Amino acid sequence: MSDKKEKVNKEVEELKTQVIELEDKWKRSMADYHNFKKRAEQDRDSLISFANMVLIKNLIPVIDNLQLASKHTEDVGIKMISTQFEEILKTEGVTKVEAIDKDFDANTMEAVEKDGEEGLDKKAIVTEVTKDGYVFQDKIIRPAQVVVTYK
């Protein structure tokens, strides 16, 4: 008789443990789900404001080349087209990184060439911009590609 009772008690204990385990797992699942939802909402919001940026990022190399063409030609028409593209960027809220003659800032610029040597009293100044950098709402679309000189 007590043998059977022991068996039942044991089973009850095992089931109690299982319930606690399952409750914990369930709560974790719910928590994961809630966190995922929160993140999904954030992602969706940022996607909406940044949806166009992927497209603009892909077009920027073309704008680069058009600017190069504009620099190397007397053709006023080409210069006008290059300006038109830059206007579109402005309209979309994309701003150019001010780089020339400024201190080098790795947050908005990428150095491709260095002139001169580091020194205690020397500062890294941007002396040439090989590719313009673009920013949208504090996010870098493309860092400016620059030549840095230690002065």
Add this chain to the structure above:
Amino acid sequence: MSKIIGIDLGTTNSAMAVMEGGEAKIIPNSEGSNTTPSIVNVSDNTVGVVAKRQMVVNPKQTIFSAKRLMGQRIDTEMVTKTKSEVSYNIVKGQNDLAVIEADGKTFTPQEIGAKVLAKLKADAESFLGEKVTEAVITVPAYFDDSQRQATKEAGTIAGLNVQRIINEPTAAALAYGLDKKTQEKIAVYDLGGGTFDVSILEIGDGVFEVLATSGDTFLGGDDFDNKIITWLVEEFKKESGVDLKQDKQALQRLKDAAEKAKIELSSAQQTDVSIPYITADASGPKHLNITLTRAKLEQLVEDLIQKTIKPMEQALSDSKLDKSAITEIILVGGMTRMPKVQEIVKEFFGKEPHKGINPDEVVAIGAAIQGGVLAGDVKDVLLLDVTPLTLGIETLGGVRTPLIDRNTTIPTKASQVFSTAQDSQTSVDIHVLQGEREMSVDNKSLGRFILDGIATAPRGVPQIEVTFDIDANGILSVSASDKATGKEQKITIQGATGLDEKEVEKMREEAEKYSSEDKEKKQKIEAKNNADTVAYQADKMVKDHKDKIAEDKQKELTEDAKNLREKLETASIDELNTMSNALKEKMQNIGADIYKETTKEPGNEPEVEPKKDGQTLDNDEVKEGEVVEEVK
């Protein structure tokens, strides 16, 4: 216990992942990227892409490839070769180990690794919204004890409790679920940014054993890029006579273009490398416009790919196995995206390698899975099934109305309210269907039942709630309940989710094939049903408000309704919809008149519930203009 994240601390790039909802998920860094360059500027402690951007400006303080020095003695070949590739100082430290001298200080490789790990940790905390203190970190299978210890130390310095150090090939195998196999031999081919590793593993009882490793520690994606750049420079010289090798800015543009071309050729057969205004000489500006075919690229990098054959043979011989003994092959590292690489591996082993998981992320994912196992998450792996095919019921016109979409994770529940199709209909026939076709006859019938005892009422009035409930075992219960009487009927269907893969595929393909036909059929029926309802409503309006509608208007409504009914079978979808809408509009105008009539005496306004979401709730609770899905 907090989550244990998995970290792939790579030579060139690092990545991290965590288990969430039973699945490993890559954690993006604060810049939004899934991978972080393993680069540190020790003078301002910037890590990752920001450190990479200023490498050229501060070459002596920007440390990269520190992993090569981890736990290495100063006099080894690896250290010597690394010295020749970096611009920062590597000197002898304690116990003859290699250390880095930069910014007037000395750093052990662990301290550099720790800085990378610290950034990953901070970014993970920001992403997950909770503190991260536990991690699993991966290392190459050939790392010795001293190197493993150093890696663990890097974690500790970064504030992480390194619960385990696991091998990179093992992590990759975990990511592909190969720990479920028994007594099998696995080959892992890892061609990453700067190193090539091949490992042979054996799996048994959930434990992986490394049988052999080999590789080339200085072979990676950058070498492939350089081959393309060299060729472009040669071709351009042939075409224009200008040697771009001395032009730093041109080389930079070539570098970007070469990497882009390499990636494109993994999916396209050829690509145009187009760099306008690459340089200028006496005759004016010059443009580079060269077509690179996949075949040519494969030629250019052939010797690099061939370099991976010998290590594969070496590893096999060291593990005393024949190629045929290898049952699973895994591809790791970005370069394995190249079709030629995949081809070589397949040819060598005579089997198709696993490559479904992003090769840049697979090691971090495996580390996260290990983390999950250690945290007890994955103990009784809660694998949730999905229902492979859409489930629904048959509605007026033989249409299939879906209730649970295919690929819905189960357990799940879905309800929808339906109504009767005829006046005085006292029973509804619930026909449960499974499949992707729009017409019920083209779907699989899972069962049917009848709910009767519905109070006599005009069609569209009764509210029958149909609920589909699939439990964790895939057992489907379908119930129909009359909201008015509370009467309910239900059936239970087994095996609605356990279907043969081939059968499922076949049904999906058929649905694809007939999708536009099906769509049209369904639209036609919907237009018909809608038209029929509108005609019915018009007649009802005349009947109910005989005394409030002018004689001629009554006649109009009755005529229009009759016309509409006559045309049900013959008119096109557009015609039916146009006629229905016209009649509805007439009814609305007449309805407005009736309302005016009724409220001529002030104080007589009947209480109408305020509009909820733009609907008026009238007695029938039938949404204005919407076709109530009806059940026979």
